Amino acid sequence: MSILATSAAVPLAAAAESTSVGNPFVNIGIFAVFVGVTLVVVLRASKNNKTAADYYAGGRSFTGTQNGTAIAGDYLSAASFLGICGAIAINGYDGFLYSIGFLVAWLVALLLVAEMLRNTGKFTMADVLSFRLKQRPIRIAAAITTLAVCLFYLLAQMAGAGALVSLLLGIDGRLGQSLVITVVGALMIVYVLVGGMKGTTWVQIIKACLLIAGAFIMTIWVLAMYGFNLSTLMGAAVETAGNPALLDPGLKYGASETSKLDFISLALALVLGTAALPHVLMRFYTVPTAKEARKSVVWAIWLIGAFYLFTLVLGYGAGALIGPERITNAPGGVNSAAPLLAFELGGPILLGVISAVAFATILAVVAGLTITAAASFAHDIYANVIAKGKTTPEKEMKVARRTVVVIGILAIVGGIGAQGQNVAFLVALAFAVAASANLPTIIYSLYWKRFSTQGAVWSMYGGLATAILLIVFSPVVSGTKTSMIVGADFAIFPLSNPGIISIPLAFFLGWLGTVLSKTKEDPAKQAEMEVRSLTGVGAEKAVDH
Amino acid sequence: MAHPTTPDPAPDDQAVPGPDAGVQTVHPDDAAGEFIAVQASDEFQDLRRTHRSFVFPMAIAFLVWYFAYVLLADYAHDFMSIRVVGNINLGLILGLLQFVSTFGITAAYVHFSNKKLDPKATALRERLEATVDEGDLK
Numbered sequence: 001m002s003i004l005a006t007s008a009a010v011p012l013a014a015a016a017e018s019t020s021v022g023n024p025f026v027n028i029g030i031f032a033v034f035v036g037v038t039l040v041v042v043l044r045a046s047k048n049n050k051t052a053a054d055y056y057a058g059g060r061s062f063t064g065t066q067n068g069t070a071i072a073g074d075y076l077s078a079a080s081f082l083g084i085c086g087a088i089a090i091n092g093y094d095g096f097l098y099s100i101g102f103l104v105a106w107l108v109a110l111l112l113v114a115e116m117l118r119n120t121g122k123f124t125m126a127d128v129l130s131f132r133l134k135q136r137p138i139r140i141a142a143a144i145t146t147l148a149v150c151l152f153y154l155l156a157q158m159a160g161a162g163a164l165v166s167l168l169l170g171i172d173g174r175l176g177q178s179l180v181i182t183v184v185g186a187l188m189i190v191y192v193l194v195g196g197m198k199g200t201t202w203v204q205i206i207k208a209c210l211l212i213a214g215a216f217i218m219t220i221w222v223l224a225m226y227g228f229n230l231s232t233l234m235g236a237a238v239e240t241a242g243n244p245a246l247l248d249p250g251l252k253y254g255a256s257e258t259s260k261l262d263f264i265s266l267a268l269a270l271v272l273g274t275a276a277l278p279h280v281l282m283r284f285y286t287v288p289t290a291k292e293a294r295k296s297v298v299w300a301i302w303l304i305g306a307f308y309l310f311t312l313v314l315g316y317g318a319g320a321l322i323g324p325e326r327i328t329n330a331p332g333g334v335n336s337a338a339p340l341l342a343f344e345l346g347g348p349i350l351l352g353v354i355s356a357v358a359f360a361t362i363l364a365v366v367a368g369l370t371i372t373a374a375a376s377f378a379h380d381i382y383a384n385v386i387a388k389g390k391t392t393p394e395k396e397m398k399v400a401r402r403t404v405v406v407i408g409i410l411a412i413v414g415g416i417g418a419q420g421q422n423v424a425f426l427v428a429l430a431f432a433v434a435a436s437a438n439l440p441t442i443i444y445s446l447y448w449k450r451f452s453t454q455g456a457v458w459s460m461y462g463g464l465a466t467a468i469l470l471i472v473f474s475p476v477v478s479g480t481k482t483s484m485i486v487g488a489d490f491a492i493f494p495l496s497n498p499g500i501i502s503i504p505l506a507f508f509l510g511w512l513g514t515v516l517s518k519t520k521e522d523p524a525k526q527a528e529m530e531v532r533s534l535t536g537v538g539a540e541k542a543v544d545h
Numbered sequence: 546m547a548h549p550t551t552p553d554p555a556p557d558d559q560a561v562p563g564p565d566a567g568v569q570t571v572h573p574d575d576a577a578g579e580f581i582a583v584q585a586s587d588e589f590q591d592l593r594r595t596h597r598s599f600v601f602p603m604a605i606a607f608l609v610w611y612f613a614y615v616l617l618a619d620y621a622h623d624f625m626s627i628r629v630v631g632n633i634n635l636g637l638i639l640g641l642l643q644f645v646s647t648f649g650i651t652a653a654y655v656h657f658s659n660k661k662l663d664p665k666a667t668a669l670r671e672r673l674e675a676t677v678d679e680g681d682l683k
Contacts, residue, residue, distance in 0.1 A: 093618075093625075093636055093637070093640075096637075096640055097615075097618055097640075100611075100614070100640055100643045100644070101611075101615075103643070103644065103647055104607065104611045104643060104647055106647070107603075107604070107607050107647060107650055107651070108604070110651060110654060111600045111603055111604050111650075111654060112600060112604060229631075230632075230633065231630060231631030231632040231633050232631075232632075234632040234633070235631070235632045238632070247626070247632055247634055247636075247637070248622060248625065248626040248634065248636060249618040249619070249622055249625050249626070249636050250622045253619060254619075254622060260619050260620065263615070263619050264615060264616070264619060267611075267612070267615045271608070271611060291663065294655070294658060297651075298651055298655055301647065301648070301651050302648070302651075305644055305647060305648060308644075309644065523581065524578070524580060524581055527580040527581040527583070527584040528580040530584055530593070531580050531583050531584055531589060531673075534589070534592055534593060534596060534666060535589075535592070535666050535669045535670040535673065536666065536670050537669075537670050537673045537674060
């Protein structure tokens, strides 16, 4: 999600010395209210946290509508709000292209994954992948890819958050930013530790409502200024920028044949990555039935779709009312388009609300990632591999809680270390790893009877390794002025997104490993999985309190 | 919260057979045979066919349509820049149509599931839950 926003982390850090817009005290005040309200909600929600199903899956008692809203809250990171608005304001049509990939991707989840996952799994993605294959190798591989995706995504959020929020709250300098990252991390640990999946879900629901309501009000406001005519608004954006190319594709990706190919690679990773993001998949376990899982996705699609339509108006609105030049020169660069627009429309109060929403957004996304990573470690690695299933739920949850603290500290330290780095590569890696390492195995194990353990292992490790290696040797890491390692040049691979190579390769490896496999999998397990996935027989039930 | 009809969901999650590796319950042969028999039954094969006949063509259709749009936006700049009404060009209209098709496919799938899929799946599930022993499935 944060591909756009995080790429501006470098100018952000550099600009942190300059003053912020609006009144930092108003921003901090509004944010404190949000933290206060959510803490009360989390404390209330935590009263019923008794079993592992409560802690990992919120007792499976959320309704489809609630879970759909939480999915939107989990998925729409601050980057998609700030980043896409800014990208449209500056690159026009090419910014809009992102939102389409992010939305269409949900059809993969709706049609192919969500309900079957709910019917066959329990807490984690590995539950589904290891259902009919050999437990140990599959669980280890799935837990490694889950932890990789979560950790890269988490670091990107934390680093981007530090720079972004420091700016909005007027906290300057490296020390101040580190303090902000520590506060975000500590708050997140408290939410997840105390509230578990229930608390996390409520934080995400509240945040989704605030974000979508805030964007909706600003959209109507902007549209009203241009007589509710999109064409007039776009005309005004062109006039302010003095660039008619704003309306047409190609401003960003049309530069060269390589950049065009890079866009296809990104489009592939976006559309196939979403349905394989572990923190999105885990949300499907928080509802009582597969039918509610379907409702969740449907509701999420409506909310996310509406939100991306708002960003189209907000992006062109920022382009028209503020203009690309002022946005690029403002502290925060591209990411400042939405906050600047809020300030232009509603003064310091609206800016404070929007800033608080951006902060809340980071908190909610980070909490969702942490509980997913903790569940994967405690449930897949600890309970099923290390303890070989000979453990109690109490012990497993104790491990999960400790993992939350460890991951929280890792995220804080990593986020402080990654400050000012080009963190776009972390998110690109997260999406590409999800699409290459997880999706082929998810699809094959749900739909291909012959699929074998060897195929799954080859596909997961092959996809993971290819995606990471290609990124290491891409211009994101070295070879250009904006690379992570400035001065070095070992960028043999010309594209910044590995998807176009690593995703087809992972599908191919899954097939190859299966047809070359000497051992046959248990047909009874395959039968059980297929019958369960379609009928819901024996699916995990909601916890009754 | 839970369905009143469902039997007591064991609070001890580890007692549930299924995806967990180390769970010490041996899967009874009769239950395993039961699933193979169900899988081979006409009723289940019909459900499987109904499901796949909708989701596979639909998934291929939206992916083809999405990539057609991505390729047009990437390589056919002149075509996408054709003005239709005022400042609204073909690119924006096709982009908005991606939103429309996503919402449309979502609505169509919900309608299809409610009408065609759920009745078959529910009938089969209820029959299975009635015939197979509680301990084998839950």
